[in-house]
Amino acid sequence: MNKEEVQHLAKLARIELSDSETEAFTSQISSIIDYVGQVKGIVSQNEGVAKKAGVVRNVLRKDEIKNEPDQFTKDILREMPHTDGRYMEVKKILNTES
Amino acid sequence: MLTITTLRQKFISGELTPLQFFDDSIALIKKDNPDINAFLTIFEDARTEAEVATKRYKEEGDKAPALLGIPLAIKSNILIKGKIASASSKMLENYTAIYDATVISRLKAAGAIFIGTTNMDEFAMGSSTENSAFGVTKNPIDTARVPGGSSGGSAAAVAMGAVVAALGTDTGGSVRQPASFCGLVGFKPTYGAVSRYGLIAMGSSLDQAGSLTNNVADTELIHNIISGKDEMDATTISPDTYPETPLKDTYTFGVPRAFLADGVDPDVLVSFEKHIELLKSQGHKVVDIELPLFEKGLAAYYIVMPAEVSSNLARFDGIRYGLSAGGDNLLEVYEKSRAAGFGDEVKRRILLGTYVLSSGYYDAYYGKAEQARDLMREELAAVFKNVDFILTPTTPTPAFKIGEKKDLLSLYRQDIFTVPVNLTGVPAISLPMGTVEREGKELPVAVQYIAPHGGDAVLFAIGKKVYDQRL
Numbered sequence: 001m002n003k004e005e006v007q008h009l010a011k012l013a014r015i016e017l018s019d020s021e022t023e024a025f026t027s028q029i030s031s032i033i034d035y036v037g038q039v040k041g042i043v044s045q046n047e048g049v050a051k052k053a054g055v056v057r058n059v060l061r062k063d064e065i066k067n068e069p070d071q072f073t074k075d076i077l078r079e080m081p082h083t084d085g086r087y088m089e090v091k092k093i094l095n096t097e098s
Numbered sequence: 099m100l101t102i103t104t105l106r107q108k109f110i111s112g113e114l115t116p117l118q119f120f121d122d123s124i125a126l127i128k129k130d131n132p133d134i135n136a137f138l139t140i141f142e143d144a145r146t147e148a149e150v151a152t153k154r155y156k157e158e159g160d161k162a163p164a165l166l167g168i169p170l171a172i173k174s175n176i177l178i179k180g181k182i183a184s185a186s187s188k189m190l191e192n193y194t195a196i197y198d199a200t201v202i203s204r205l206k207a208a209g210a211i212f213i214g215t216t217n218m219d220e221f222a223m224g225s226s227t228e229n230s231a232f233g234v235t236k237n238p239i240d241t242a243r244v245p246g247g248s249s250g251g252s253a254a255a256v257a258m259g260a261v262v263a264a265l266g267t268d269t270g271g272s273v274r275q276p277a278s279f280c281g282l283v284g285f286k287p288t289y290g291a292v293s294r295y296g297l298i299a300m301g302s303s304l305d306q307a308g309s310l311t312n313n314v315a316d317t318e319l320i321h322n323i324i325s326g327k328d329e330m331d332a333t334t335i336s337p338d339t340y341p342e343t344p345l346k347d348t349y350t351f352g353v354p355r356a357f358l359a360d361g362v363d364p365d366v367l368v369s370f371e372k373h374i375e376l377l378k379s380q381g382h383k384v385v386d387i388e389l390p391l392f393e394k395g396l397a398a399y400y401i402v403m404p405a406e407v408s409s410n411l412a413r414f415d416g417i418r419y420g421l422s423a424g425g426d427n428l429l430e431v432y433e434k435s436r437a438a439g440f441g442d443e444v445k446r447r448i449l450l451g452t453y454v455l456s457s458g459y460y461d462a463y464y465g466k467a468e469q470a471r472d473l474m475r476e477e478l479a480a481v482f483k484n485v486d487f488i489l490t491p492t493t494p495t496p497a498f499k500i501g502e503k504k505d506l507l508s509l510y511r512q513d514i515f516t517v518p519v520n521l522t523g524v525p526a527i528s529l530p531m532g533t534v535e536r537e538g539k540e541l542p543v544a545v546q547y548i549a550p551h552g553g554d555a556v557l558f559a560i561g562k563k564v565y566d567q568r569l
Binding site: 015021043 | 196248332397398418427429448453462473507
């Protein structure tokens with residue numbers, strides 16, 4: 001793993017990294033990946049095992065509204081960093097460089 | 099030693115009132131918490147609930163609900179409506195929960211009082227509370243040492259005597275390891291036994307809420323209140339999901355000898371051997387077993403857990419709640435908010451998870467790790483045909499010093515005996531087994547009993563027999 005790969009992961013994970021963070025994470029993540037590579041040994045020795053679903057499956061419930069209208073609206077809006085009335089405000093989504 | 103049971107008896111007899119006890123607890127927290135840093139917030143306004151509980155005991159006596167007036171400390175990644183749930187992260191420093199976790203609403207219904215929220219490793223990632231954004235918690239037994247983690251604040255809150263029980267969460271040992279370091283009973287239920295609704299998710303296929311207490315009877319009491327099917331968590335199990343584990347007079351314990359051969363502190367091993375002798379003296383059988391895949395669990399864990407972390411923590415985007423940093427466009431808001439809100443360990447695990455899930459690596463890492471989990475479950479099922487419990491130390495060492503562990507992998511190795519339990523979903527309990535001396539201090543060490551899926555009740559039964567009766 002090199003710095004460019006870590007920068008790429010950071011881009012995918014939407015985290016801005018400083019140069020010193022990139023440097024530190026590059027060696028740390030490399031050593032962890034080396035370590036977890038052991039897992040390939042566990043499974044290749046036991047080829048042909050199918051993945052099983054969990055013991056609890058097909059858990060369904062009726063699609064019905066159980067809350068009162070506006071029961072949580074105020075509380076949820078209060079947690080939002082930027083609002084306009086009952087709307088959440090976000091920055092522009094497209095990068096329109098002019 | 100004060101337990102929920104003894105405290106309740108005092109409340110019923112009138113020897114002590116919930117109000118007196120609440121005031122004493124608050125006074126102790128105010129005196130000791132500035133040094134220990136077990137609590138992030140203290141709920142002094144809960145005094146009114148202690149007043150109500152005091153009146154109710156006078157009227158209802160032993161008919162009062164099981165936890166009426168009992169103050170509990172709650173790990174700060176568990177939502178209590180109207181209270182800050184920060185998960186010890188800058189990201190959620192000012193986040194107020196808008197609903198109760200299922201475990202919280204069930205504890206409330208049983209009459210419990212929440213006295214405060216506890217410190218932890220940020221988003222439950224760590225084994226020492228050193229990863230908290232709000233300072234390390236000190237171990238009350240030796241304040242130069244860590245209390246363990248990630249539920250270190252909950253463990254310290256009980257060990258310092260502020261509460262008789264606390265709630266934690268366990269993803270890879272985060273209840274059992276701090277319980278071990280602080281001389282408490284710590285329990286990780288069968289996966290699905292306790293609802294995860296309202297727990298700030300870390301590894302969704304691994305997380306379970308469990309208690310830290312002074313004895314097994316209290317652990318059982320709390321578990322029986324918080325567990326059970328919940329329509330808000332589709333992974334919760336029913337009593338008939340797994341075959342019943344029968345109660346017996348004497349049990350067979352299996353010891354994975356090869357697993358203990360490397361990296362375990364010699365004094366911990368001495369204490370462990372003594373515990374084996376104790377079990378034998380009580381008529382139990384102790385046999386050697388082999389668990390070769392179990393021993394490699396840590397590698398699979400450090401694939402599955404970061405993968406789930408990277409997915410679960412994608413929700414913290416600076417838009418809907420939590421810390422929001424400025425930026426010219428949406429992408430910058432995401433990147434800068436996550437840069438400012440997350441600490442190093444959280445960032446590391448998100449990046450690692452992003453790597454193992456990325457195109458071209460998924461099959462080699464995540465796919466293989468999930469297959470390894472299946473094989474580990476098969477290996478366990480085979481072993482449980484011959485033994486009732488698997489016996490290991492909970493941790494390879496006693497509590498280490500604050501700042502001592504600089505190497506990540508050596509810190510991760512703390513969880514070598516606990517993570518396979520979460521990977522396979524079986525229940526396990528950590529019981530104090532003795533102490534080892536370090537620099538004049540007697541540091542607690544602990545033994546872990548692992549039972550088959552659904553064997554929670556049999557762990558309480560054997561735990562009460564072996565541990566509670568020694569108290």
